Amino acid sequence: MEIGFLGLGIMGKAMAVNLLRHGFKVTVWNRTLSKCEELAAEGASIEETPAAVIKKCKYTIAMLSDPSAALSVVFDKDGVLEAIEHKGGYFLEAPVSGSKKPAEDGQLVILAAGKKELYEEIIPAFDVLGKKSFYLGQVGNGAKMKLVVNMIMGSMMNAFSEGLCLADRSGLSCQTLLDVLDLGGIANPMFKMKGPTMLQSSYSPAFPLKHQQKDMRLALALGDENAVSMPVAAAANEAFKKARSLGLGDLDFSAVYEAVKVAEGSASATK
Amino acid sequence: MEIGFLGLGIMGKAMAVNLLRHGFKVTVWNRTLSKCEELAAEGASIEETPAAVIKKCKYTIAMLSDPSAALSVVFDKDGVLEAIEHKGGYFLEAPVSGSKKPAEDGQLVILAAGKKELYEEIIPAFDVLGKKSFYLGQVGNGAKMKLVVNMIMGSMMNAFSEGLCLADRSGLSCQTLLDVLDLGGIANPMFKMKGPTMLQSSYSPAFPLKHQQKDMRLALALGDENAVSMPVAAAANEAFKKARSLGLGDLDFSAVYEAVKVAEGSASATK
Amino acid sequence: MEIGFLGLGIMGKAMAVNLLRHGFKVTVWNRTLSKCEELAAEGASIEETPAAVIKKCKYTIAMLSDPSAALSVVFDKDGVLEAIEHKGGYFLEAPVSGSKKPAEDGQLVILAAGKKELYEEIIPAFDVLGKKSFYLGQVGNGAKMKLVVNMIMGSMMNAFSEGLCLADRSGLSCQTLLDVLDLGGIANPMFKMKGPTMLQSSYSPAFPLKHQQKDMRLALALGDENAVSMPVAAAANEAFKKARSLGLGDLDFSAVYEAVKVAEGSASATK
Amino acid sequence: MEIGFLGLGIMGKAMAVNLLRHGFKVTVWNRTLSKCEELAAEGASIEETPAAVIKKCKYTIAMLSDPSAALSVVFDKDGVLEAIEHKGGYFLEAPVSGSKKPAEDGQLVILAAGKKELYEEIIPAFDVLGKKSFYLGQVGNGAKMKLVVNMIMGSMMNAFSEGLCLADRSGLSCQTLLDVLDLGGIANPMFKMKGPTMLQSSYSPAFPLKHQQKDMRLALALGDENAVSMPVAAAANEAFKKARSLGLGDLDFSAVYEAVKVAEGSASATK
Incomplete structure (x- = not known):
């Protein structure tokens, strides 16, 4: 052939x-x-x-x-x-x-x-x-299916990032959280692969954040066409946008973790 | 012993x-x-x-x-x-x-x-x-760790439900979505186990929705104490609350899918 | 002239x-x-x-x-x-x-x-x-300014609807809430005009919900272009989409209140 | 007397x-x-x-x-x-x-x-x-009513902040947005009073942000008790939490605008 x-x-x-x-x-x-x-x-x-x-x-x-x-x-x-x-x-x-x-x-x-x-x-x-x-x-269903999968993936990455941040600020070990997750009902290859690099703030782009955010946007647009309300995906999309505004768009999509973590010292304002 | x-x-x-x-x-x-x-x-x-x-x-x-x-x-x-x-x-x-x-x-x-x-x-x-x-x-760290894990799980269940709903209304097969997910980087036991029953609107309570929602609320409260912003978890929590308001609190937490799906014919209003 | x-x-x-x-x-x-x-x-x-x-x-x-x-x-x-x-x-x-x-x-x-x-x-x-x-x-700035204003308006309408719903389910009088709002720092013509008709579920379309949702979407798209994260507007947009999925798109945009109110009896599922 | x-x-x-x-x-x-x-x-x-x-x-x-x-x-x-x-x-x-x-x-x-x-x-x-x-x-209804009002106010302040940020990054004049808002159907004393000081990043605390966030949390908790889903208020609450994590809790609640604005240069990460 x-x-x-x-x-x-x-x-x-x-x-x-x-x-x-x-x-x-x-x-x-x-x-x-x-x-x-x-x-x-x-x-x-x-x-x-x-x-x-x-x-x-x-x-x-x-x-x-x-x-x-x-x-x-x-x-x-x-x-x-x-x-x-x-x-x-x-x-x-x-x-x-x-x-x-x-x-x-x-x-x-x-x-x-x-x-x-x-x-x-x-x-x-x-x-x-x-x-x-x-x-x-x-034709079109292939792209749509991929958007649906990537939308779920993007929301999961946000949930994961929020969980890591919550663990950290609550005095828990993020590494232990990774270990616990890996033994449970929501264990998945993405958490296993990305978790350790996220803890090192290392984001070599396997899938650039700006592309992930674009797929979230397109998935939400598909939902718009079909009147499907997706508040969790919408919140995740806004977090990816925040990450883009922080200059993280060219890093791996797991860099949304940095946007979730942004804290004291990043804003300036006066009384 | x-x-x-x-x-x-x-x-x-x-x-x-x-x-x-x-x-x-x-x-x-x-x-x-x-x-x-x-x-x-x-x-x-x-x-x-x-x-x-x-x-x-x-x-x-x-x-x-x-x-x-x-x-x-x-x-x-x-x-x-x-x-x-x-x-x-x-x-x-x-x-x-x-x-x-x-x-x-x-x-x-x-x-x-x-x-x-x-x-x-x-x-x-x-x-x-x-x-x-x-x-x-x-003491306390055990409960906190469990809250973090369940919070991630609850957000994932919402992401999954939104994805299934988006697939369905976009003309894709939900069963195929389950098959595709199961072969990819976000494959996990929860999607594998709950997916098929969700497609049948069958929600025998392994983990009651009202308990999942309570854990989301407690995780958000933990985030509140520690000034951790978790917009995706917050959106997921509101979806679980919507599910409770729909009378689904005693069903399995995967019944949040029904709240995501609620559509035409459920509201009454006049011009 | x-x-x-x-x-x-x-x-x-x-x-x-x-x-x-x-x-x-x-x-x-x-x-x-x-x-x-x-x-x-x-x-x-x-x-x-x-x-x-x-x-x-x-x-x-x-x-x-x-x-x-x-x-x-x-x-x-x-x-x-x-x-x-x-x-x-x-x-x-x-x-x-x-x-x-x-x-x-x-x-x-x-x-x-x-x-x-x-x-x-x-x-x-x-x-x-x-x-x-x-x-x-x-050219373009006129349309953009209108989108910004309508986005704020759409989020406010959702906040208002959520507040009315919360008052009602908490045993407070919605009419009294309208009266209290009208005397305070967030009093505005929209709440004053739309509040009473919303309490009657009457939605003669001064500005159709589907157009309001479209403006929310376009404002979010404008934010996407400029990497502006707008989680509140995104949540409001999803509520308007839910309202559309409930068949309310041709009513006044204040009909999003009906989507916020949807409760028990609207979903069907089995244990 | x-x-x-x-x-x-x-x-x-x-x-x-x-x-x-x-x-x-x-x-x-x-x-x-x-x-x-x-x-x-x-x-x-x-x-x-x-x-x-x-x-x-x-x-x-x-x-x-x-x-x-x-x-x-x-x-x-x-x-x-x-x-x-x-x-x-x-x-x-x-x-x-x-x-x-x-x-x-x-x-x-x-x-x-x-x-x-x-x-x-x-x-x-x-x-x-x-x-x-x-x-x-x-007894209790007074506090509840105040929570409902403050919840609406907090969501509105977020909508306002997002709108200002969107205007600014889209090349529009924020002052003109204030002027346009003040002439329209959503004009209200809060926008009129807080807008100009927000544009100067001046947040003398008339109502401290941490108290506003607490009221959002309590209003959401009231909604939780009564199974009222309030996704817009929840998103607004997470923004106020983000503002707290940025160290803005003691400033006026309008300082949430600073959290909305946080952008490039605030996060650090490596490829």
Whole structure:
């Protein structure tokens, strides 16, 4: 199966390598062409434009870094979707859940939506890239599902941050709180992974806070369209906005903890 | 080791049985004495008053159903704590995390605080009752730690409910959302266990909503004392209050989902 | 001064009449032309298209019912603004604060922004239409100022509703609360006017709830752009969304009180 | 009419003077006795204990600085209320709305509750002290009514602060926002009085922020008792808590504006 691959960022590169190692023929394109060479060393062919990739390959996967840009490129008037369908091609959106490590290990979760037949044909590639793929119906549902998941995640990160802050100021050990949480009914990989770095105020951006806040905003907008009231998500969103106003937007989204912690000495006022 | 046991509710009974099966001598008391007989059949001795139990046993465990009542009994002037210490005894608070099943299986998480020496002596019993025990320092820290954990849990349950509601009204499958969540970085036992029953509007009370709301309120009060702002927890608390106002207080705390879902047809007004 | 007038809804009609009565020559257009006849009886000329009005009059005022539609018409590519400036004309946005009665009485507050010279030339008309006009600088500032005001108003309406609900359920008289409020430091015309009708669950739409919610959303979006965290406005917005989900969107925005009040009997769930 | 007066703080002194100037005989007591001398110069008698005042005067008014202390003194076991009623006396709670200036001018709003007959007898004094008095029924209703009013006030102050912050960061003039607000349907004395000082970050404490936050908390607790969900008040309360954590508790409650404004430079974190 000949597969085109557009976008060789952290995720795209890992995924393309995975496909090559499982015997797929892969033709790649990237805005910065130099990134293609590493893939060529793994056996990939290179093309200089997306159009050339699409022309050559029956299936083309696009893995672009900025989801909103990607959506815009795809769904806008004169976008990829229209172009493809105009020429009798099919489109499948397939946002993934998971970051660099799961991408390398083929352990992503794939949220596919669009042309059902195309989904079924491409399953062999999805089987290599992810531990599980879902078919969610019409185009748009993949993005929506991802927004819902990220909204829950963002609210959880706030709840977690508030809990750490409350523990700390109440004289409890934050490390012990992490240990207790990890043994209970709400134990989850995010708390386990982010907790220790948050206690060190270390926020290397796996998922930048400004992107998390954007997803909260978009999820709330989706709720607005459908008249769904989500006060907890709204409060979490405002906390992420506060974090942005504190200059934390480019750090990991767990840096919202710093906004929760902000205390005495940060404001100035006179009697 | 001779251990006294006060309170044979769902949790206490399971724990006392566990101790008996691991070779401890156990003397029990319960407000409703008939409940003691089941334990007698497992080999327990029975006493008719807490005082008699305390007099007989070097160590006495109290497992009372209502945490605030228990705290009041223990900490109030003339309460158990004063009484014990007056007589040279020691007190250890030890709220547990976990419900019926973990209690039966000796898989509780024990949050002990108080007299360190007593904690160390009683470890053999804690090893039988729980998969892990923590020593948290001065009395009060056990209850505080539990409040912090339950506050995070309550906010997460709201985030989860809002996500399910958003998925549903946006045309996504709630079951698929559960499946996607279960494969990702925020997968946790609570979502896995409560999700399916919530989709059936079935709320058999493992942890009654009114108790969850009380813990949210107490956690917020703890934050108030320490000037910790927790807007997400506050929003979650208001949702639990709304659920109480809807008559859902005696159902499981996951019934907050019903409050999130309430929609058209529930209000009456005229132009 | 010859003034064109586009849009003869509740507000536009009152304003155009006002101009006529103060000696201005007024040429009107309205989508439904029949509405123009009432104005003709007051001395107005009628034209059949906006273009004809603009061609005839040095100054044209547009008073369109739906602010977002109006903004879109004005600011979009190929919109009025582009058209006007292309022909050497000038544009002034001028949202007004006030409803039917102030419009009739020439007591509006006018939030003008755009070409400063045009603002100064049109002051004689503004003096007739409003008790006060402000010049706010570049186009867009008028709409922004109105959003800020409406956001404060929406949060206040929620605070008021919560207070009424709390009084009622705490055994206090809501009417007495209105009386007490009206004598204190937060007394304001909105509480005075809306309070009595809210107590009767009567919500004849002076400002429809769905429009208030839209303004809350747009104000929050403006805050998002500028990284301003507004948790109280966000909570108020979610309450308005809940009201929409309850089917109250077409009633007056004070109907959010019904969403705050929703209680027992509105949810269904099983143990 | 002989009236006893306990407590000569800012409010009490102004009120006692008012009574003297309207021909009442007044006997005063204050914890710091020296404060009584100023009143003696106005014609008041002095007693050295509250008991002596109560013994001498048919009616005694207590105006104590800290409402919760006052409530505790009055309602607790062995408190004033019990003592009075035990001796056949009657109690009327009467929190007032208004600060120093209205107290001096006899323009307070009096929220009386308790023994109806006593209320009716004391009306001549209330007529001097306030512009209006309300009889609210059983003891407790006065305090509750005041909490409801202060809760609305606290939420409004937050809405106002968010609006000012949004205006500022969106490039609008905050002074113009004040002017626009003052001409519209939500114009109120609080915005008019506090707005200009807030823009100067000047917070001389007319009503300390920590007391406002306490009233928010107590109002939320009242809502908790009665299962009233108040998400906007809850969000406002968390903002006041944040302000406390920033060290603003002793400033005027309008200093919550500083907490809303806190931005870039206040948090520290590393990538």
